[in-house]
Amino acid sequence: MSRLRLRLSISLDGFVAGSNQSAQHPLGEGGEDLHQWVFPLAAWRKPHGLEGGKTDESTPVLEEELTNSGATIMGRNMFGGHPGPWDRTKPWMGWWGARPPFHHPVFVVTTHPRPPLEMEGGTVFTFVTDGIEQAYDLARRAAKGKDVALAGGANISQQYLNAGLVDEMQLHIVPILLGSGARLFDGVKHLHDLRLVKTVAAPNVTHLKFSRE
């Protein structure tokens, strides 16, 4: 059965993005430091069209994330919500470039309707304005029996967690402090039977996998 799998990098003090998100700092100030563990990995570079890279204890964790994902859900900010100045003769394509790394259908939960956006490499962004449950329905159908990845950010993750819809939560705990920004668990009261099932120690990150059966 298709499962909804949340995965996020999170600082030791609980932030999944820094403050003052902008086109220059889409992850907020300091937010890129949350992802330093993943950038050097060959398993990350490949879907981004890059060669080379290393293998370490994080590799199987990342490969497990990428395996069996048939669709992705994200919030509007993660698509690229507030880009600042851009060439308005062209439609805004988000922050992911012409060839996004998803290579499957992506559902963006937003309040702004717009037609689907077909990118190179198999990624199609579909903009969903009827909320998280509709997005999940559409994503599950598009995934055709595979799992649905929930990519964040904080706000959309909170909505899915509070609705009890998350079947798996993979947290990449990065041993840094951001001090301010978007907290993953703000307003989240409980984990709806998500239990810690696996811990992986890796360079500059600790992976905690939660699941419910």
Next chain:
Amino acid sequence: MSRLRLRLSISLDGFVAGSNQSAQHPLGEGGEDLHQWVFPLAAWRKPHGLEGGKTDESTPVLEEELTNSGATIMGRNMFGGHPGPWDRTKPWMGWWGARPPFHHPVFVVTTHPRPPLEMEGGTVFTFVTDGIEQAYDLARRAAKGKDVALAGGANISQQYLNAGLVDEMQLHIVPILLGSGARLFDGVKHLHDLRLVKTVAAPNVTHLKFSRE
């Protein structure tokens, strides 16, 4: 050389105590759930005068904490700051019972001067009113070359972290949400060269050890 070693159990959402701390709930509402991993351990029961208990992956982590500690520092709330009604014909002895589990000198950072309190089993509480640096000086001298344990709570830990005085930080990350309470890292901007050096996966807890050399 004597090192200052902070050790705390912390929820997935960053709290080291629940809200509404009281004599009935010294760790705040839900706060006791932060310590469920430690109560069954033989290595915890022994210094508390209890027999039996189990051994698991947390045992060496706890033993390492207890080893080489010659003195402990804590904040006033952790000693037992606001106990509510009690028999005022006797001095308030804190929350730790007649025979506290420390078995060495304990320095309580407080604004209320009072004479030292000698308990059974080798624990002597000394009340320090001149702030964290004086407490550290006194504790280091009392430890006679051994390390000094910093037992919390949140406020005193923040003061030592912000002063850059912490040499080692052992976080026991418990996979639960408390939703509110005292956050360990509130107002803490950076880790002053504390780096993740060891991760231990254990039942119901993940131990992250930070150290600076």
